[in-house]
Amino acid sequence: MIKALEDDLSQTFNIHFKNHDLLDEAFTQASYVNEHPHQGLKFYERIEFLGDAVLQIVVSEYLFKRYPEMPQGKLTRLRAAMVCEASFSDFAKECRFDRYIRLGKGEEKSGARQRPSLLCDIFESFIGALYLDQGRDAVERFVRIVIFPKLDEGRFDHIIDHKSELQELLQKNGDVEIDYELISEEGPENDLTFTVSVIADNQKLATGTGHSKKVAEQNAANMALQKMRGK
């Protein structure tokens, strides 16, 4: 079973574990160890303890550097939304980690394989194992594929609020007039797409689209921020 995981990691992420026991440990629940008492197996919990802290620092440092103007309160809320059971459980499923967990029979029957708390644990323990096996750089490469793009995809926009962020950045050195201008409304009545431009002191900064004016404005502000950061 874990061979299939190694193949998957290799093909999907170009990750190759040196210490295969670590990877086994990261995907093995205590219930499985209890059912196989003479195989000298270990379960994931200790590695998960480490992985949790690794994710905290990697995400914190990324947010700190990516949002140089964001105040601590918002950084903390954003980190909490990214580093939480719901997010990690989704990431684990996206990575197909649910397929490879070694569970005891009772746990399997009770549906543990799809339980968010277990999927979250396994995501953390995988990160812990990757860190122990290959160091922080390997973890960074992995989260740059699996976690950080979610920021650009708008998954955490309810916390980030690009419009406020753009306003803070533009008005840092004095007053700037910021307007959002509706450029077009297109598509069928029940599936409209709005296009909005953001304009600062009569200069167009960027354009964004969305299925509501509100989302289109946020996307326009986000595009402007990315341009200003040279992305």
Added chain:
Amino acid sequence: MIKALEDDLSQTFNIHFKNHDLLDEAFTQASYVNEHPHQGLKFYERIEFLGDAVLQIVVSEYLFKRYPEMPQGKLTRLRAAMVCEASFSDFAKECRFDRYIRLGKGEEKSGARQRPSLLCDIFESFIGALYLDQGRDAVERFVRIVIFPKLDEGRFDHIIDHKSELQELLQKNGDVEIDYELISEEGPENDLTFTVSVIADNQKLATGTGHSKKVAEQNAANMALQKMRGK
């Protein structure tokens, strides 16, 4: 004022900041910035956000490696006792950080300089600044002086329980009989010192002392663990 901090860090910890602004930021509270609006000052909160995560990973990795047999639950309790307001506020005072915080007048009057929550924040922001200025190795050197020795001094023994740990380690590969033998009770009636040896299968492993039999036994078990780990 911050010059005095730089001298203190240099003499006490041989730490020399390259980016002096970072160190200033780490020791400056928002109330001080508000009272000096035209100096372009920053306050510590963003750096504290980062420092918090740096301390989590440094302490977690140390505990994970130092206690290879400790189950996750105990690791988590131990980390929570080390990485908390009460501990960080004590560490900040030991490092004399309270002297160097830049506070607004109102905060100063209300006694903020000795408030545990502020001292904790400043300890974290100092770590964040050190990390940004000199990287993780410098943080590790610092916490090896300021935090980790507290484990050997017994500050967290109420959580660690060396006796249980020694028992787990010794009985890992089968039954071992463990005894604690009182060797002596010395000193004046109101300040007795107990000396206890720990014996496994009739072989003396180590000896510990303390002002109660319980503490002496914990210290003996801790000494035995340190010997077994080749410390």
